[in-house]
Amino acid sequence: MDVIVLGGGLMGTASAYFLGRRGARVTLIERNRIGTGATIASFGNIRRTGRHLAQLPLAHRSLRLWGEAEKMLGRDVEFRATGHIRLIFDEGSLADMRTYAEAARLWGLELDELGPREIRVRFPGLGPEAIAASFSPHDGSGNPRLIAPAFAEAARKLGAEIIEDAQIETIGHAGSGFVVATSKGAFAAECLLNAAGAWGARIAAGFGEEVPLDARGPQMGVTEPLPHRILPVVGIWTRDKDYGAYLRQVERGNIVFGGAAERVSVDLDPGHATADPIRLPVQLRAVARLLPAIARVAVIRTWSGCEGYVRDMLPVMGSSATTPGLFHAIGFCGHGFQLGPGVGDVMAELIMTDRCETPLEDFRIDRFSRAA
Ligand SMILES: Cc1cc2nc3c(=O)[nH]c(=O)nc-3n(C[C@H](O)[C@H](O)[C@H](O)COP(=O)(O)OP(=O)(O)OC[C@H]3O[C@@H](n4cnc5c(N)ncnc54)[C@H](O)[C@@H]3O)c2cc1C
Known part of the structure; x- marks a missing residue:
C-alpha cells in the first residue's frame, strides 16, 4: 500500500x-x-500521570516503545525512565490525586503515594513544604x-x-x-x-x-547548568493554575521548566510561537515552590512552540x-x-x-x- x-x-x-x-x-x-x-x-516529559483515563491504553503502548527506542532506531534518543514525581501542597490536591490514582489503577497505571519524610530522603531539595506526592516510577523524559x-x-x-x-x-x-x-x-x-x-x-x-482547534504556545525556559542531582521529572497536583509548573534537570545539568504561565495564541501563518519575558516571573515563582534552589541560578533561554489544542x-x-x-x-x-x-x-x-x-x-x- x-x-x-x-x-x-x-x-x-x-x-x-x-x-x-x-x-x-x-x-x-x-x-x-x-x-x-x-x-x-x-x-x-514522558508522563502518564494526570492523563485523561481513556488515553492511558495508548500511553502505555507508547511508553513500551519509548523503552525500545534506542534498539529500534539505532540511536540514543535520551529516553530515561527516571520516574515522575508530582508534589502536593494542600489537602484538596491530595484528595484529587487519590481519586485519580484509584481510577487510573483500573486502567493499569500504578501511582505510589509518598509522605513528606520520604520526599525529603529520596529527593532532597524538592518541595520543602510538600505534604505528599505521587510517584510514577516508570515514566521519565526524552530529548525532543x-x-x-x-x-x-x-x-x-x-x-x-x-x-x-x-x-x-x-x-x-x-x-x-x-x-x-x-x-x-x-x-x-x-x-x-x-x-x-x-x-x-x-x-x-x-x-x-x-x-x-486553537494554535497556542506554552512557554518553556532553561537555566545554566548545575551539578546533576534531580533525577525524576517534577510536577505538581494543584487546582491553582498559577502554580501548575514542572521541571526536570537534564544530564548536562541545566534545569528545564515550564507551565504556570498562560499559553498565548499563535498565528498559524507563519506559526512561530514566541516566549514572553513578562510571563517568566510567574513561572519562576511556581517553579521555586517545587525547587527553591532555582532562585539562585540564571535563566539562559526561553522559548515556545506552536501546538494544536482541541x-x-x-x-x-x-x-x-x-x-x-x-x-x-x-x-x-x-x-x-x-x-x-x-x-x-x-x-x-x-x-x-x-x-x-x-x-x-x-x-x-x-x-x-x-x-x-
Ligand atoms: C512548548 C511545548 C512543550 C511541550 N511539552 C510536552 C511534554 O513535556 N510532554 C508531552 O507529552 N508533550 C509536550 N508537548 C506537546 C508535544 O510536543 C506535541 O503534542 C507533539 O510534538 C506534536 O507532534 P506533531 O507531530 O503532531 O506536531 P509538530 O511537531 O508540530 O509537527 C507537525 C509538522 O507538520 C508540518 N506541516 C504543517 N502543515 C503542513 C502541510 N500542509 N504539509 C506538510 N507539512 C506540514 C509542520 O511544519 C510541522 O513540522 C509540548 C508542546 C510544546 C509546544
Whole structure:
C-alpha cells in the first residue's frame, strides 16, 4: 500500500517508521525541516500521570516503545525512565490525586503515594513544604531534538521517501486515492495521513471535517547548568493554575521548566510561537515552590512552540468520517510527546489492517459534529 504522510513532526515520522515496518511504501512530506514544529519545542516529559483515563491504553503502548527506542532506531534518543514525581501542597490536591490514582489503577497505571519524610530522603531539595506526592516510577523524559529525526532516519532506512522544505500547493482526492502537488513535485498514494500538528485542522477542513482547534504556545525556559542531582521529572497536583509548573534537570545539568504561565495564541501563518519575558516571573515563582534552589541560578533561554489544542483537550486520531483512505493524527493539546511512538504504531496498524488493538473511540474526528 502507498501512503503519503503530511507533516514531519513526531507523529508523522513515527507513523512513517511503523508504516514502513508493516510494508507500506511511504512518502513523508514536510513543509519545513523534520521535527521543527511543536516537537522540538517540547519539554520532553514522558508522563502518564494526570492523563485523561481513556488515553492511558495508548500511553502505555507508547511508553513500551519509548523503552525500545534506542534498539529500534539505532540511536540514543535520551529516553530515561527516571520516574515522575508530582508534589502536593494542600489537602484538596491530595484528595484529587487519590481519586485519580484509584481510577487510573483500573486502567493499569500504578501511582505510589509518598509522605513528606520520604520526599525529603529520596529527593532532597524538592518541595520543602510538600505534604505528599505521587510517584510514577516508570515514566521519565526524552530529548525532543532527537526523536523525530531518529524516526525519520529509521523510516528512510525502511524505504520511506522523506521530503523536506516542500510547499504544499494542492491536495486532491479522486476515486483511486490522493494527489499532493508541492513545490518539489506531485505525489500520489491510496492513503493520506494528516499529521500536520496545529496546522492539521486546515487539512481536515479541506475534506469537510471541522475540528475546533486553537494554535497556542506554552512557554518553556532553561537555566545554566548545575551539578546533576534531580533525577525524576517534577510536577505538581494543584487546582491553582498559577502554580501548575514542572521541571526536570537534564544530564548536562541545566534545569528545564515550564507551565504556570498562560499559553498565548499563535498565528498559524507563519506559526512561530514566541516566549514572553513578562510571563517568566510567574513561572519562576511556581517553579521555586517545587525547587527553591532555582532562585539562585540564571535563566539562559526561553522559548515556545506552536501546538494544536482541541476544545475537549483530546487529540483527533483515526479514520476520516468523510473520505475513505484519509486518516488524521492531530491536535495533541500539549501532551503528545509521550504519546508519539504509540501514535505512530497505532496509525500504522489502523491504516494497514483497518483495525486497532488500542481503543481510539474517544478521539474520533466526528465527535464534535455528532455532539451538535
Ligand atoms: C512548548 C511545548 C512543550 C511541550 N511539552 C510536552 C511534554 O513535556 N510532554 C508531552 O507529552 N508533550 C509536550 N508537548 C506537546 C508535544 O510536543 C506535541 O503534542 C507533539 O510534538 C506534536 O507532534 P506533531 O507531530 O503532531 O506536531 P509538530 O511537531 O508540530 O509537527 C507537525 C509538522 O507538520 C508540518 N506541516 C504543517 N502543515 C503542513 C502541510 N500542509 N504539509 C506538510 N507539512 C506540514 C509542520 O511544519 C510541522 O513540522 C509540548 C508542546 C510544546 C509546544
